[in-house]
Amino acid sequence: MPASTEWVLHCATSLAQLDERASASTNQLAEYFDLPRAYLAKQLKALVKAGVLTATTGPRGGFRLARPPAEISLLDIVEAVDGGADPYECREIRQQGRGALSAEACRHTCVLAAKMAEAHEAWRSSLAGVTLAEILDQIPDWAPARTRSILGGG
Amino acid sequence: MPASTEWVLHCATSLAQLDERASASTNQLAEYFDLPRAYLAKQLKALVKAGVLTATTGPRGGFRLARPPAEISLLDIVEAVDGGADPYECREIRQQGRGALSAEACRHTCVLAAKMAEAHEAWRSSLAGVTLAEILDQIPDWAPARTRSILGGG
């Protein structure tokens, strides 16, 4: 799993701590976490494309959440940058080589692939059950004010 | 996730269909699924190191299950080749940059990392609940005999 996943999770959490109308730019977020500016922008763009963030251009512009924190799950964020595809890709090797099965025998999906898909679904379900609002509930009370102060203040 | 994960899952399933004392070599398995021989051997070696398979050398040698199929879960196989580490690695970016938190504030683990770890644990739990014996129950009745025939017969 890419390291950028952690970046966007923290960035989204930080954006969730801002005021309703406020936004943070790539530069602000990159300096806040000491991350490569341009590459971070690439990831944030993916979040915009996925509908998790909205981007405003020009001075005082930047990114903000597209929906209330209660309506954004960790799964939305992770899959926005990771693609949302099951990491286990069934390449149907059961149809290759000396032991190749007939097309008839492969009408139902591979049992192993099904079990792997179930596990992936369990993972997705776990992340889908956690929203940014719940994350905000679990951070210290003084954190939001501090985040706003440091992100906003040059 | 590496493509070799699918290889070892299918190989382990095939080995589970053999007789108690029988074994299959890298060559046999590679030809059975039309896979690169040497690279497959690398993965099988990892399974041996993890204690899932046992290897016997010399003619008529090869690999066999180290335990009964009922005692080998898909998780055992996957983690043997994948390393078993959580794909999400918390690099503690909250302690970097302008917004770096004090060491005091980071005494408890990052909430985001905890949630990601929970999801990973859900994934592991799902795979740990599926054994090779259950997989064998779900494949057609004629499959084991066919596998033995093709794997054994040159």
Next chain:
DNA sequence: GAGGTTCTACTCGGATAGTTAGTGTCCGAGTCGCCATGG
């Protein structure tokens, strides 16, 4: 024909190149805010 020995062929194991995805970087197009200017 039986036993011992040699020999071969087959097995796994570690060290070595090639390829793709992830990582990092740069520059360009567009837009909002600020400042100077004129009324």
Next chain:
DNA sequence: CCATGGCGACTCGGACACTAACTATCCGAGTAGAACCTC
């Protein structure tokens, strides 16, 4: 003092190099079995 036009700086967005992991491959050490020779 207020409205307006221009300017500048900051923003996001896409196109171009670099690194690490996965993929693929080769060759060597060791061993079980078979064949052969001897008795």
